[in-house]
Amino acid sequence: MPSVEDIRNRIVAAIPGASVEVEDYTGGGDHFRATVTAAAFEGRSRVEQHRLVYEVFDGEIGGAIHALALKTQTPANNQPN
């Protein structure tokens, strides 16, 4: 069962320079919520940004990871609003 740290480390490893916050929102080790801030997202649509993160867990989402709720943003638009 992946931990919050596993999820975070794998995203950081795949998207260098990303700032990642992960929460296990049911406490059950299979429903996660991640906020990923990365310069790599610049110039990409939201769909493409989410795909970049989903690709890290190819085949595991819907399996061991039941849900991975995502919020993606670039450092430039990471402003409180």
Add this chain to the structure above:
Amino acid sequence: MSSQFDPVPMMSSEPQPVPATSEESNPIRDAIAEAIGEHKVILFMKGTPEAPACGFSARTVAILQSLDVPFAAVDILPDPRIRQELSAISNWPTIPQLFAGGELIGGCDIVTEMYESGELAQTLV
């Protein structure tokens, strides 16, 4: 708002023979691609708009209904091949998936974000 959505059957009642090898003909994939092309707004979800079988699908339906957007809906649960073929077409691993004008808008997170920013209403209406 009783019949605001338009259910799209993906399965005939006759079970289709599954080809042993990969073949050109893929009726489920073709039916999905056709449905995405034919409907201005179409949601692939778990369950139905009246009886969603997952919180993420329920939230997405509630957003579409609150915008008063007519949409077609496909329940992916009756046959695992629907989800498999859908994800192969869309390159998107999770359910729900919302399409408009033949393009993937996103899953529940993106739909929620776009709803909150007002962008979804502009895209769909």
